[in-house]
Amino acid sequence: MANLPHRRPPFRPDAIVPTPRHVLRKRRTRRSRRHARRPFTGRSLPTRSLPRPNSTFRTCPSRGAMVAPTTPPFGPRRHQRRCRAQRHPQRTPGGYRRPASPSTLPQSRPRAQRPSFRPSWQPHPSHTVVDPCGRQSLPPSVVAPHPTAARPQLRQRPPATTCALRRPARTRGAAVTWLHSEIVTRQRWDEHVWSLTLRHRGETHRPGQWTNLALGVGEARLRRPYSIASAVGEPLEFLLAKVNGGALSPQLHALQEGDRVWVEEGAYGWFVLDDVPTSQCLWLFATGTGLGPFMAMLRSPKALQRFKNVVLVHGVRRAAQLAYREQLCTMQRATAPAAGARNAAGMRFHYLPLVTRERAVGTLAGRITARLRDGSLERATHATLSPQHAHVMLCGNPAMVAETSALLKQRGMRKHRRRRPGHITTETYW
CATH class of the missing domain: 3.40.50.80 (Nucleotide-binding domain of ferredoxin-NADP reductase (FNR) module)
Structure with a gap:
């Protein structure tokens, strides 16, 4: 039977023309870009980019996607789920895992019924996130942080069994206890240098530590730190120097025996x-x-x-x-x-x-x-x-x-x- 012009000629293996290499290379590039891993920003996906080399993923031989090495690269629906797990790590924190049986496969649902992304962080109610484009202010629930897989996870130090500090640090804003101590002796060494010994009943200190002395100036209480010069268990003694134009030292220099000065309860410092x-x-x-x-x-x-x-x-x-x-x-x-x-x-x-x-x-x-x-x-x-x-x-x-x-x-x-x-x-x- 003669070959008609509207019919396809018979198949002959020797007549197959191989596809050029540059055409195959372009096809592989398109497939890899189609299934490339892209970070999830919460509102829109960025432009497609070439896949990055990663030791924990390998290139899919059939479609050119980056897939987990433990998952066989066959099946269109499974391939789509793999790509979705790589693009949205927050939605699939455990990555892609092969189910135990076909009955446990998740059924595809419409986009409106899919679970929405929920950030792991809870913003302050008074915070307002500004749209980078400058159009409007968005509530914190709309803007999501970067995926957890893209952020380096810092190792947390285990809690110490014993405290290294011998005295707990005083927190800012904590209540301070003041004791009104009487001056027992006043030793004058020079016109600008003198020492005071106080009758003080407070906490013990370690040699080398300091505490605060204060005087009432109007309605306020002016204080300055001074090192303790006495031994443990003895009355508190301080070696002081008068500073010309100072706020507290001239008033301390004018005190005599029998006067009182405010002393903060507790000693501080690590010069011990x-x-x-x-x-x-x-x-x-x-x-x-x-x-x-x-x-x-x-x-x-x-x-x-x-x-x-x-x-x-x-x-x-x-x-x-x-x-x-x-x-x-x-x-x-x-x-x-x-x-x-x-x-x-x-x-x-x-x-x-x-x-x-x-x-x-x-x-x-x-x-x-x-x-x-x-x-x-x-x-x-x-x-x-x-x-x-x-x-x-x-x-x-x-x-x-x-x-x-x-x-x-x-x-x-x-x-x-x-x-x-x-x-x-x-x-x-x-």
Whole structure:
């Protein structure tokens, strides 16, 4: 039978023309873009983009989509569900999982009956989300955050079994208890430096901590922090300095014995010996009233029995400002080699006063940093200031603390921290 022009010619295998490679490449690109993974924004889907390489997904050999490796890539409806699970991770948080039996397959429902997206976060009622396009303000329930799968999940630290802080931190806005304490003694060291001893019945403190003193100024109560210079269990004592033009120190300077001052109940601060690592020699550098916390430590000898030598370097402008000088010299003589080499606590104490603006008998001239550079402090005490044998505590003028810390870092010392022990512990006064 002759071939008619309106009929298809018979099939012959040798007449098949292979499809060019560039045509096949374009087809694969279209299919991959059709089923590409796209993040869900809550209102509209972004433009289609090429699939990103991901180690947890592989390319579907039949349609070019990114599918889970545990799911066989056959079946049109299953393929659509896979793509939907990848595009909307919030709607399918567990991803695509093969059902146990065909009866458990979810039935397709109209779009109006499908569950709407519900964000996992609850916005504040007063918050208003503004439309990026600037058309109108949308309620928070309309704008959804980014998918959870696209955000990095931070590992939460398990709760600690024991509290690392020895005293709970005071929260902002918490009630503060004030005690009206009476001034028992007032010791004048200089026209600008003096000390007050109070009859106070409050909580105990640790040597090196501070508390607040306050006075009523009009209807308000003006307060300032001051370091405690007394030992634990003794009446509170403070070493104070008058600041010209200050708000509280001139009024405290005018108080006499028998007057009363407000004292906050409780002590604060971590400039204490409990956090200082044990070393062969403990160096204490102070300027002015920075001697206060060190006096509380020296009056508690049990806290210093871990150290073989303790060196106190106190720098002032004039010799009259050397507070507690007689008491410190008595402690030095009690631990001198001629008196039995050590005291009852097993510690040898060295006291080095420095005066900068005048010459005084029994003192060194110059600043602490100058005497530290030329080695005068080490020669006077026969102690080594090195990272292997010493720990340094600095208190007082911020300029002295910064310059001395820089000199100590040149010797290989570093700042002491709880999680990274070092050799320098500091506290500045302003």
